[in-house]
Amino acid sequence: MGRLLREAFNYRGCAICHMLDRDESDFMTQLQYKIVKDEKVRQQLVSSKAYCNSHFYEMARLTSPIVNAVLTNDLIKEEICEIEKTSRIIDEVDCSVCNHVREREDFYLEEFKALLQEGSFQKEYDSTDGLCRIHLKRVLDSLKKSELSQYLLKTHLIHLKVLRVELETFISKVRSTKRDMGAEKNAWLVAIEKWVGKRGLRIRSQ
Numbered sequence: 001m002g003r004l005l006r007e008a009f010n011y012r013g014c015a016i017c018h019m020l021d022r023d024e025s026d027f028m029t030q031l032q033y034k035i036v037k038d039e040k041v042r043q044q045l046v047s048s049k050a051y052c053n054s055h056f057y058e059m060a061r062l063t064s065p066i067v068n069a070v071l072t073n074d075l076i077k078e079e080i081c082e083i084e085k086t087s088r089i090i091d092e093v094d095c096s097v098c099n100h101v102r103e104r105e106d107f108y109l110e111e112f113k114a115l116l117q118e119g120s121f122q123k124e125y126d127s128t129d130g131l132c133r134i135h136l137k138r139v140l141d142s143l144k145k146s147e148l149s150q151y152l153l154k155t156h157l158i159h160l161k162v163l164r165v166e167l168e169t170f171i172s173k174v175r176s177t178k179r180d181m182g183a184e185k186n187a188w189l190v191a192i193e194k195w196v197g198k199r200g201l202r203i204r205s206q
């Protein structure tokens with residue numbers, strides 16, 4: 001259990017964000033393939049109003065202009081029909097990429113919590129950059145006050161302090177125009193992710 005999260009420990013930043021990024025792009029790659037091959041998938045996409053802003057642009061980048069034209073043409077055709085029928089614009093978008101990411105996020109959060117019971121997992125987690133604040137907060141909110149939440153907070157503080165050392169090393173090297181960057185080279189990027197989660201992560205209350 002937890003193979004994927006443990007694998008993600010080999011990379012910098014939040015392990016859950018890392019897995020979500022991977023699952024999100026895998027899902028989009030498969031989806032763009034299905035849109036071309038499967039008429040039903042395209043119809044389903046049109047009835048759910050395609051994607052949210054950021055996923056529409058991402059999907060457009062993965063897809064060919066002709067597929068983008070066919071999809072937007074279908075969306076607009078549907079919109080014309082709806083306005084003629086109901087005299088209003090229906091703006092609820094049920095983005096299937098967001099839905100998929102949300103499901104995967106719940107899965108990884110549950111898995112992370114289950115694995116935390118293992119001492120060996122805690123040791124592995126200690127030596128990573130830790131979860132981003134968004135995912136850490138979600139885990140803490142669901143654990144309430146317990147030994148595990150104390151452990152997570154204590155570890156979070158260590159992770160933050162280690163990251164500060166890296167940021168300060170980076171800052172002083174750049175100021176002194178030293179070029180021998182080590183792990184601190186990407187410290188600012190790791191720090192941004194620590195703060196807001198991966199690019200495009202939706203903040204959820206639950």
Ligand SMILES: [Zn+2]
Binds near residue numbers: 015017018135197198
């Ligand atoms: Zn995260």
Ligand SMILES: [Zn+2]
Binds near residue numbers: 051052053097098
């Ligand atoms: Zn979306």
